[in-house]
Amino acid sequence: MRLFPRSLGLLAALQLLPAGPVTAAAPTPELILTHGRIFTADPARPEAQALAVADGRVLAIGDDQTVAALAGPATRKIDLKGHRVIPGFNDAHYHLSVEPRGAVQVDLQSLDPGWPALRAALLREIKRTPTGTLIEADIGATVFNDRSVDRDALDALSTRHPLILSTLTGHAEIRNTPALALAGITEQIRDPLGGRYERDVRGRLTGVLREYAVIDADRAMADVTPDAEASRQLGRQLNEAARYGITSLQDMSNYLDPARASRLLAGIPTPIRVRVIRMPGTTPSGRNIAEGRGVAPHPTPLIIVNGTKWFADGVALESTMLPRGTHPDWRGANFDELVRELPPTFPDSELGAMLRESRSDHEPLMVHVSGYPAAAALLRAMESSGGPAAWADKRVRFEHGDGLFPDLIPRTKALGIVVVQNPLHFAVLGEDVLKLSQPVRTLLDAGVPVAFGSDGPPNPYLNLMLAITHPHQHSQGITREEALIAYTRTSAYAEFAEGDKGTLAPGKYADLVVLSQDLLTVPLAQLPATKSLLTLVGGRVVYDARQL
Ligand SMILES: [Zn+2]
Missing domain, CATH: 2.30.40.10 (Urease, subunit C, domain 1)
Known part of the structure; x- marks a missing residue:
């Protein structure tokens, strides 16, 4: 870099x-x-x-x-x-995670390990850990695009340890048979709306999970993790945040049902302020809109429960719902083109429904919007359901907003949208592949509020540096003061809390x-x-x- x-x-x-x-x-x-x-x-x-x-x-x-x-x-x-x-710091986009007890993370100190090195590292962990230990590793494009790495390849390493390879973005996984079983995934399972369990030509699961299938699998594993263990993991993450100087965390609660998140956080108790944001999964018949209804909005003085987050698309690095291996390898590609082509997760009718639900329930709405098509579709849906008069004060959030190309920005501003960007994402790409994607400077100049969250390792200082330098698109870098304001004052604005903090x-x-x-x-x-x-x-x- x-x-x-x-x-x-x-x-x-x-x-x-x-x-x-x-x-x-x-x-x-x-x-x-x-x-x-x-x-x-x-x-x-x-x-x-x-x-x-x-x-x-x-x-x-x-x-x-x-x-x-x-x-x-x-x-x-x-x-x-x-x-x-x-x-x-107010980390406006974080995922407090809960995993099975004793899970081991293989760390190859690389964003994009090769399969031989990863395979060797997995074998070392398999040898070292007791039967049944969940072993996880992060992978990049090299392993993800290697279609020989699948459930069977992982089963060949071990059928007594659940193995999960997770792409850096968290939007796709490759699991072996025990790891599929750990999440209750059987051959009979049907794809959830906006998610996919990949199958081979005979219809057998390949172990590759996409989008809402990943969300559902992670939730299933967290659900069977006992409260005491889950609380220990949450406490560790919150203390880490406090150690970094983060005093407010906005948690996209995909691992935990908001009722459980609220109960566990209240019992720890949390050292910092936590906003629990509903992030329900989907079923084959639709989005789980009932989740989290009736949860107390202020269970303790430091905890607030409000807002709902959905995916409107996936990530350009993996092109979401295309079969693995049919997508151009982003390392040689023009990222702007991938962003421009990223297909939405849901039909437009679902976006309209999300907006209606947000208005009728007075619930802040957050939508993962990475590509241009989903951004354009959501802007259209907002314009055709009342436009700026209905939405300008609702602070609908675009999480990421990578595909807010210049033609969309005036409409984004008019609708009062808050963009929550994660500067760590700026570092993942190769050199010189951005011209339009991941704008920050342009958004601020247009008067669009930009807040920051980590969406990953919570080091705010690393995120600040990446926001200031914008390493692959220098003209989009911002000043230190602007970056600090995005991480404090605007993150508070993004949760309607600017009267109290920021x-x-x-x-x-x-x-x-x-x-x-x-x-x-x-x-x-x-x-x-x-x-x-x-x-x-x-x-x-x-x-x-x-x-x-
Ligand atoms: Zn996220």
Whole structure:
């Protein structure tokens, strides 16, 4: 990957405001932070030195002297020693995962391993682990496009260990026979709407699963994972997020039924704020629209349950529903063309139904839209069901939005759509294959709100670097400040929570992170190594590196 540091000129535009603090109320603060460099994401006061917290919210923010003067005898004081502080990250698109206990992940340190190396690694794990251990590995185009790698090839390695090869995007899997059984998949199974169990010429399952078939299989395995184990896995992921400085996580709940997610998260309890978003599967007869109905919207102060996410298409790297091997290998292809041709998952009638359900249930709608055809189809469906007058304030989300080519952007803006992009995806492609796909700069210039989520390993600093550099389409890179705002303020907007979070301003939640290095000035290549020294949620320390 090539890195192109961008101008740091915008830094000069950030003023250190000398004015006194803006105070929301007059209680004594429980906590005061001083001597920091606070990036507030609040246009009214972009920079500050000190911040006071009362009742879990920002009481005052401003210069050291005036904020320090608010301290009472019981106020805890932290000297930030010049460290950069930002609002806590809000990862707007994450998947909290639950897997069978003891599952082993083979890591070949490659985005695109070859089959001989992968095969050898799988055999090593098979030898090393007890019978029945689930062994998983991520694969790229080389193995996925090799049609000799199928259920039988994996069965030849072991029929006593479930083996799952999962494409990097998570939209396709190759399973051996025990792994099919683990998800309750039999030869009699029928394809779910928008998903496929691939079969050979005789009609026998090849072990390849696509789209909603993957969603259903992952759910089936999570469903039989006991609560105690599932809670342990969730807790580990939430603590990892806190360690990164993520204070809000918007979870696309495909692994867990929202009722179960809500119950388990409340019982852990979660250190950070979690929004549980319904992400139901499908059956042969349609989308499971009943899932998650009746779940309490605020089971605990840190948990909120709302919104529904569907796929409108798949991923250009694997072309979704085409039989494996009939799709051009993207490594030599023009990614824009693949994006332009990516077929939608559902007929247009389903998009219209999603919009009707969202309006009648007052439920925020999130749609995975990667290709151009699905983006165009959803824009058409919104325009023909009320247009901007009906939709501009509904903040319908396009998750990814890779195929928002220039002709679609004014319509996207007019309909009030929020694009939630995942900068990690910018790094997966080869060189110089993008001209139009994965826009960010163009969207921001057109006034389309862009929020960020990781949709994978949750390192926000790596995602920031990729958003700033946009390594394969440099003209779409954005400034550090814009990237930070996308990950905080706009992610809050994307969940209708900008009144409570996303900026550090009086009255907002005291959700913030103290950083090991100043990500507004550190050389870009070092940005991913940034660490949280202290992560606060509602003024409470949820991660402390013990360096302050
Ligand atoms: Zn996702």
